[in-house]
Amino acid sequence: MTGASRAEVCIVACAEAWRGDGEILASGMGLIPRLGAQLARRTFAPDLVLSDGEAELVGEDGAEGWLPYRAVFGIVAAGRRHVMMGASQLDRYGNQNISRIGSWAQPTVQLLGVRGAPGNTINHPTSYWVPRHSRRVFVDRVDLVCGIGYDRAAALGPPGNRFHEVRMVVTDKAVLDFQAPDRGMRLRSVHPGVSVDEVVAATGFPLHLPDQLPETRTPGDSELRLIRDRLDPAGLRDHELGR
């Protein structure tokens, strides 16, 4: 096996977000998170339930269930899900914005809208995938809180916040979590070939840096074979990261 590409390292890092989740819906928004969820199920998390992005739940050899949009909202409310969403902006406490940049009445840039982010983050674990780690994404303050972070959840208090968990952020440079003492963002690992300084420079707020900082684990041979031969034989993964 030749060495893993950055995209392949990211797929494994995304897969790791679902480790230990058991029999829940693993929703990956975007190619790399989707491949991560598929890899997780084929290796260390065989109980995960995956959707085709339309209305079917897909097992190893075809449909195993029906999940139209109305049922997705039921699963969200029931908490049997861990989603990995995108983020146009993300702050130190994990507040996420995918709606718009600028003022409410007249945004400078209208983006997607809040989509399901408020409901996801208040109901079940949420992680984020950021394909370009930069100060444009990692900002001091997001323009609109769509997915709620730890400061908002704390302000809400129990019992309203009891299902809230922002577990992990995977970027093209690093893996981050919210294990800082004040539940702020912590650098968890840097991808091979990336320096800590590079990550810090590309982040628009102070990151919590642990004493011991590991490298993100690289895919094993069997994982690489799965990614290259089974999950993404067309090699679309490398386009998403531009290498």
Add this chain to the structure above:
Amino acid sequence: MADKVISIAEVVGELRSGMTIGIGGWGSRRKPMALVRAIARSALTDLTVVSYGGPDVGLLVAAGRVRRVVTGFVSLDSIALEPHFRQARQLGAVQLTELDEGMLHWGLLAAARRLPYLPIRAGLGSDVLRVNPELHTVRSPYSDGEELVAMPALTLDVAFVHLNRADRQGNGQYLGPDPYFDDLFCLAAARSFISCERLVDPAELRSGGPTQSLLISRMMVNGVIETPHGAHFTSCVPDYDRDEAFQREYAASAASPQAWSRFRARYLDVDEAHYQRAVS
């Protein structure tokens, strides 16, 4: 049983400026585009549009028919951001009630059940409550005392949905994988209209798919319109997929007022029959 078949013009004739209309489907999927095009051609103004938004929202906004959009997103699916909606928002030309997708579902459910609101966890702690100050929370009267969002009913004046098949009495059948929220839109509205790919007799409706594909019952419906290829350019599987090439042309028409004028003259300022010839 009443024959409810009517024309597109008759449906549009029922509408008044300032009404709240709901549009079924999802994103750029199974949208009642023939009806949307007719509304875009009309002189109606100040509509409030409730939708899991796609080109239905973009087209009506671009045509100047809309005062307010009530939605959780507006997307063309294969083109993530709806360019006409985006432009109107960035010009401050349209107002937005931005809701979590689940809140929109709950609001339709509440309206369909004639309830003033339904409690939901979605929205708590997020800026959805800040930018929609008319939204309130409610405290559980039981021992848990939990505070939840009181999602108000999204009651509609009129709903429009598009089905694969229907009969003349208003029973409607979807043959694709997802019913979306079309039955809820119909029940949430004072008047509901379904367009369909093909009008069939009840026997063909029964033989065309499993019983549970008969999503829309005639008791939810005030009028039926046969609009072959009427969801174009959105998808209407299994009858047809999204017309991606046309969708790109539509998206490109947001580039300039001239591009929009050309698109409008060619595809909107003509009746449905001319439209279908132009895109075939």
